Amino acid sequence: MSLPETATPGTPGLGSGLLRLVEPFPVQAHRYPRFRYMGSKHRLLEWIHGVLTDLEFDRAVDGFSGSGTVSYLLKAMGKEVVANDFLRFPGVLTRALVENGDTRLGADDVDAVLASRAPARRRFIERTFRDVFYTPAELKFLDDAWEGIRGLSDPAKQALALSALLRSCIKRQPRGVFTVGGDLEKYKDGRRDLQLSLREHFVEQVREYNRAVFDNGRRNRSRHGDVFAAPGDTDLVYLDPPYVPRSDDNCYVKRYHFLEGLACYWEGVRILPDSKVRKIEKPFTPFSYRRTADDAFRRLFRHFADATIVLSYSSNAYPDLEWLVKAMKAVKRRVEVVAKPHRYHFGTHGAVRRNQVQEYLVVGLS
Ligand SMILES: C[S@@+](CC[C@H](N)C(=O)[O-])C[C@H]1O[C@@H](n2cnc3c(N)ncnc32)[C@H](O)[C@@H]1O
Incomplete structure (x- = not known):
């Protein structure tokens, strides 16, 4: 060119x-x-x-x-x-x-998130993603953690905790995308990110996000x-x-639908009825x-x-x-x-x- x-x-x-x-x-x-x-x-x-x-x-x-x-x-x-x-x-x-x-998550915030238990009516992740992504215990952890994040009063703290959860989920996903499920057993390749549980990741990620908070005065x-x-x-x-790709496709929702749903606890998004991985509708x-x-x-x-x-x-x-x-x-x-x-x-x-x-x-x- x-x-x-x-x-x-x-x-x-x-x-x-x-x-x-x-x-x-x-x-x-x-x-x-x-x-x-x-x-x-x-x-x-x-x-x-x-x-x-x-x-x-x-x-x-x-x-x-x-x-x-x-x-x-x-x-x-x-x-x-x-x-x-x-x-x-x-x-x-x-x-x-x-x-x-200037807001960071304190030890008490993290303890509160980790100690939370979602009521039966808010076990959406456990019910919806069984045998698709993560182990049953991890799906349960995500519902419980979300319950705890709801309980954090400060929106900045909620965003920090949710960011830590989002990054935990992508690290724990063998290929870093959510296009096909059932990957956990197939990819036992010794990577540390696949050995840690979502809960362990979350605790680490809170430290990472807290460390990155800074004020530029604006x-x-x-x-x-x-x-x-x-x-x-x-x-x-x-x-x-x-950009319109020359080959393949560039759909972000196809790759990251789980994170997009997790960001809002699947409220206000529609799961496509025929999707094996419970993909959500993509915005135009x-x-x-x-x-x-x-x-x-x-x-x-x-x-x-x-x-x-x-x-x-x-x-x-x-x-x-x-x-x-x-x-x-x-x-x-x-x-x-x-x-x-x-x-x-x-x-x-x-x-x-x-x-x-x-x-x-x-x-x-x-
Ligand atoms: C190439 S990525 C951006 C990557 C980013 N600069 C980075 O370093 O991570 C393109 C982004 O555009 C967003 N996007 C696509 N269409 C959009 C629109 N109409 N308005 C706002 N964002 C849009 C997608 O969700 C995606 O996150």
Whole structure:
């Protein structure tokens, strides 16, 4: 693929050409509990930071926050952050560590969660996921822990405890996705994450999340909602949407439905009647389909036309880079492209696939 003429591959070089002081990568950003999530930019954080430090901004929106790692980086850079995603569990993760600046779970909170027992009418997880995911004792633990989390009075404490539970569940899931059940016996491969019970994981994860809480002195927010409803009035927007894949599919709900349900105790979501793994209905997003993606990107750029736009893009996606640059140029005076090779790892159908893709940041400036 030939890069557009404005391309500046390899190095940020977005400034005016004058020598600028390079901000060091904030140590705090390394404290974020890494969440195994399709398309997570965790491995690209230092590169993204290098590009962001070259831009002037004070307030930032992360429009598709996913695992929350970029929102947390922005917070660690001292910015006022709005983290947004249309799934619920990314909202829980950013409520715990982006919005929340000073609340931690105390030993008494953890004891209360661990001592809770759900009444018979709230044994939904045990009833619904028997023989699908986890052991019966662990399913019971999840119902009991949720009961305890309901009892925590502070929403920030609830978000921290739920985040710890979410990360426990994904660590305990052999392939890190919930596409097929019955994995626990098949994958007894000595991995520590598979040997620990969910309860043991939870206790560890509470420590991880508590350790990552910090205040950057700003009023940061976590939003659960469509990107088009996120505030367009901001200095900078980071956009990492789910591109239409060239092969396979990019469905987040198919992979993470259990976490999405756990984030709200399956209240207000519908389990598909024919699903063996008790998948829930997926919300529509125009970014996932060829017939709607072009229009969605044009609308997205218009929505954030007044902000500096930083768009993550990878070479194996649709629409292609040239199209995106042209669409961004309709609302921005200057568009620059920064490139970095990146190798993605994620498991599909039991095998680990390695795809060599080119990663880009497309930066739109006024
Ligand atoms: C590539 S992931 C983002 C990954 C994230 N930057 C990270 O580092 O973990 C794309 C995210 O977009 C979210 N999403 C998809 N359509 C959306 C929409 N219309 N509005 C808001 N979020 C959306 C998905 O739930 C998913 O979390």
